Amino acid sequence: MSESSQSSSGSSGAKGVKESFWDPVAGFGVTFRTMFKKVVTEQYPFEKLPTAPRFHGRHQLNRWPDGLEKCIGCELCAWACPADAIYVEGASNSDLEDADGNSQRFSPGERYGRVYQINYLRCILCGLCIEACPTRALTMTNEYELADDNRADLIYEKSDLLAPLLPGMEQPPHPMRLGDDEGDYYRGTTR
Numbered sequence: 581m582s583e584s585s586q587s588s589s590g591s592s593g594a595k596g597v598k599e600s601f602w603d604p605v606a607g608f609g610v611t612f613r614t615m616f617k618k619v620v621t622e623q624y625p626f627e628k629l630p631t632a633p634r635f636h637g638r639h640q641l642n643r644w645p646d647g648l649e650k651c652i653g654c655e656l657c658a659w660a661c662p663a664d665a666i667y668v669e670g671a672s673n674s675d676l677e678d679a680d681g682n683s684q685r686f687s688p689g690e691r692y693g694r695v696y697q698i699n700y701l702r703c704i705l706c707g708l709c710i711e712a713c714p715t716r717a718l719t720m721t722n723e724y725e726l727a728d729d730n731r732a733d734l735i736y737e738k739s740d741l742l743a744p745l746l747p748g749m750e751q752p753p754h755p756m757r758l759g760d761d762e763g764d765y766y767r768g769t770t771r
């Protein structure tokens with residue numbers, strides 16, 4: 581063996597000993613430094629942090645200020661959905677009064693959403709449905725807790741999705757309180 585090859589193998593052996601000594605020390609150094617950094621672990625579900633304002637969570641079917649529903653049962657949201665997660669059945673409003681003196685009007689205009697379902701087993705929360713909605717009836721909330729222990733409860737019905745009645749709102753069916761026709765609602769010329 582030549583003299584030069586002997587000296588190179590000797591230096592790599594010394595380097596190996598040095599590395600095997602210092603590498604664990606360097607590793608503990610990382611651990612030690614990290615101990616003083618801000619903890620990013622979230623304590624969910626015990627502490628719930630707010631989502632980003634535009635987070636796509638559970639849907640909501642909105643109302644006009646008098647409580648009538650904004651959904652007109654047009655099914656555009658269902659057609660826009662890439663996951664086939666929405667089912668809508670429209671029906672006609674009527675201003676004729678029933679035996680109890682109540683009209684069968686649920687929204688301004690001709691039609692309303694009689695059946696409205698969103699299947700959260702399919703929904704990917706992409707938001708295409710809310711873009712397709714012509715009346716802004718359908719929007720998305722920031723609510724993300726959509727887990728359940730059975731499949732049936734993840735099919736949300738209209739009653740699960742409708743916005744709550746706020747002060748001044750009246751549970752439909754009832755006549756249009758804010759204008760003479762749906763144009764007043766859509767043009768924002770309500771009284």
Ligand code: SF4
Pocket residue numbers: 660661662663664665666698702703704705706707708709710
């Ligand atoms: S968010 Fe997307 S997947 Fe979910 S119902 Fe709307 S269009 Fe369908």
Ligand code: SF4
Pocket residue numbers: 650651652653654655656657658668693712713714715716717718
């Ligand atoms: S939520 Fe909007 S798009 Fe869907 S049926 Fe109702 S009005 Fe039409």
